Amino acid sequence: MTEMLKGIAASDGIARAKAYLLVQPDLSFSKKSIDDVDSEVARLQAAVTASTQELQKIRDIAAKSLGEEEAQVFDAHMMILADPEFVGAVETGIKNDKTNAEQVLHNVSTQFVEMFEAMTDNPYMQERAADIRDVTKRVMSHLLGVTLPNPALIDEEVVIIAHDLTPSDTAQLNRKYVKGFITDLGGRTSHSAIMARSLEIPAIVGTEKATETVNENQMVIVDGNTGDALLDPSADDIAKYDQEAKDFAAQKAEWEKLKNEQTVTKDGKNYVTAANIGTPDDVVGATDNGAEAVGLFRSEFLYMDSAELPTEDEQFEAYKKALEGMNGKQVVVRTMDIGGDKHLSYLPLPEEMNPFLGYRAIRISLDRQDIFRTQLRALLRASNYGNLAIMFPMIATVNEFKQARAVYDEERAKLVQAGVAVADKIEIGMMMEIPAAAIIADKLAKYADFFSIGTNDLIQYSMAADRGNEHVSYLYQPYNPSILRLIKRTIDAAHAEGKWAGMCGEAAGDTIMVPLLLGMGLDEYSMSATSILKVRSLMSKLDTKDMKKLADKALNDAETNDDVIALVKAVTQA
Numbered sequence: 001m002t003e004m005l006k007g008i009a010a011s012d013g014i015a016r017a018k019a020y021l022l023v024q025p026d027l028s029f030s031k032k033s034i035d036d037v038d039s040e041v042a043r044l045q046a047a048v049t050a051s052t053q054e055l056q057k058i059r060d061i062a063a064k065s066l067g068e069e070e071a072q073v074f075d076a077h078m079m080i081l082a083d084p085e086f087v088g089a090v091e092t093g094i095k096n097d098k099t100n101a102e103q104v105l106h107n108v109s110t111q112f113v114e115m116f117e118a119m120t121d122n123p124y125m126q127e128r129a130a131d132i133r134d135v136t137k138r139v140m141s142h143l144l145g146v147t148l149p150n151p152a153l154i155d156e157e158v159v160i161i162a163h164d165l166t167p168s169d170t171a172q173l174n175r176k177y178v179k180g181f182i183t184d185l186g187g188r189t190s191h192s193a194i195m196a197r198s199l200e201i202p203a204i205v206g207t208e209k210a211t212e213t214v215n216e217n218q219m220v221i222v223d224g225n226t227g228d229a230l231l232d233p234s235a236d237d238i239a240k241y242d243q244e245a246k247d248f249a250a251q252k253a254e255w256e257k258l259k260n261e262q263t264v265t266k267d268g269k270n271y272v273t274a275a276n277i278g279t280p281d282d283v284v285g286a287t288d289n290g291a292e293a294v295g296l297f298r299s300e301f302l303y304m305d306s307a308e309l310p311t312e313d314e315q316f317e318a319y320k321k322a323l324e325g326m327n328g329k330q331v332v333v334r335t336m337d338i339g340g341d342k343h344l345s346y347l348p349l350p351e352e353m354n355p356f357l358g359y360r361a362i363r364i365s366l367d368r369q370d371i372f373r374t375q376l377r378a379l380l381r382a383s384n385y386g387n388l389a390i391m392f393p394m395i396a397t398v399n400e401f402k403q404a405r406a407v408y409d410e411e412r413a414k415l416v417q418a419g420v421a422v423a424d425k426i427e428i429g430m431m432m433e434i435p436a437a438a439i440i441a442d443k444l445a446k447y448a449d450f451f452s453i454g455t456n457d458l459i460q461y462s463m464a465a466d467r468g469n470e471h472v473s474y475l476y477q478p479y480n481p482s483i484l485r486l487i488k489r490t491i492d493a494a495h496a497e498g499k500w501a502g503m504c505g506e507a508a509g510d511t512i513m514v515p516l517l518l519g520m521g522l523d524e525y526s527m528s529a530t531s532i533l534k535v536r537s538l539m540s541k542l543d544t545k546d547m548k549k550l551a552d553k554a555l556n557d558a559e560t561n562d563d564v565i566a567l568v569k570a571v572t573q574a
């Protein structure tokens, strides 16, 4: 019997494959006294050997499919298992306490984790705590005879089913085999959804119960356009969805024709459609999809993909590669936006009740100026290789912007003084993603060279609704007049100072939103690369004068998000 699972459509496309459950098994155990300590030690040793063999296999596959750097984390795990201090302490514990291996392993591991975590002045050693936890989990799974999911070992086509996928989980998935994914948690703008779009993997998030409902190896169809998943589809369903997948491919081929065209409306006005990227490697996808610029380079992924703070030279190479890859087209690099749901294992942040309202983005950069200045120097040095712009994330006040810009000016002056080649003109702008900032956009526009509206955060902060929480996902209302008014205010404020306004939140690639944004005069539209040609095609059919009237109605007459959807549909589908 076919079963249906509903969630939030997170990344376009249709996928059909067997389910792979990326779910942590139950590793609970109870404490037991042991008489035969020798056989208990032997049981531990067998679990350690099995874990090492498994890690070696994962390491080899990860090196081939994901690269040497990603594979190195498994070396660190094998080193712990080879370290007599760790395993030796467990063996001694079993012998002295006459207690089962699970309990002693747990105790020893906790001691090591606490010891490493206490080294607050040494982030490298603190990071070892996470390795100890991971290794302990693996040995425990062998002691208990349960299997841990090993996504790096996937070697056939699958649809991943997970409770949630963090950006680093998502980064480890092999694009060749992972055809789609479905999660319990998340919303359209959670980072797992954004990653799925940049990897062009059809995805559904926020189903609340995918991990409970779907069985390992069950056949699944993921409809990333609607948010519907079908379990054990019938032959008819398969035929229907295969046809939809074909239609989608045909539609994409039609859009492809616009790849080398400019973005022009029906009445001949030019706009910029740009790509959001996470790493310099994404530039290929951006140019393949006809991006006229990179409107958002989320530089924090450089930090997340690294085992420690990336050096100035490493960053310089990454920015240079992105700039050269875009061949003179503008690349807007956003300075590090860590915090919220994006973590760095080597930069422990305080435990916070509300991380999205906490120590994040520019707040960290202004506090940890060592990190910020290194990034700015790398950017300035790279600026000579293309058309660079820089923007600061999460600016709430005029003073934050001024402070960040002053740090930039200082680093720039120092490099120039030292004779380093730096581009003459680098625009310095800011993300507009905090309501307080949007309300004083007229003031900020005096200092910033441009605004890039981050609707993902602007909506979550305006609606007081966590962007990753499926229980409040109904409040993700990009067209609500409240949000539209903040956007309009931002665009008008930029224009009044002769500056440009763009949008790099997910709404910039949304086909209901684009007509409204055109009507409000937005200049630049930056989105997941895979949405660019769809948006360029849509814009070619729209007249800016009609869209202005539409936007005025939405801003002034509409009361709700749904009212606005109806207004847009009445005009664009007429």
Ligand SMILES: C=C(OP(=O)(O)O)C(=O)O
Pocket: 296, 298, 337, 433, 453, 454, 455, 456, 457, 458, 504, 505, 506
């Ligand atoms: C583009 C944005 O930034 P991020 O999604 O990385 O927070 C946004 O908030 O809209």
Ligand SMILES: [Mg+2]
Pocket: 433, 454, 456, 457
């Ligand atoms: Mg944001």
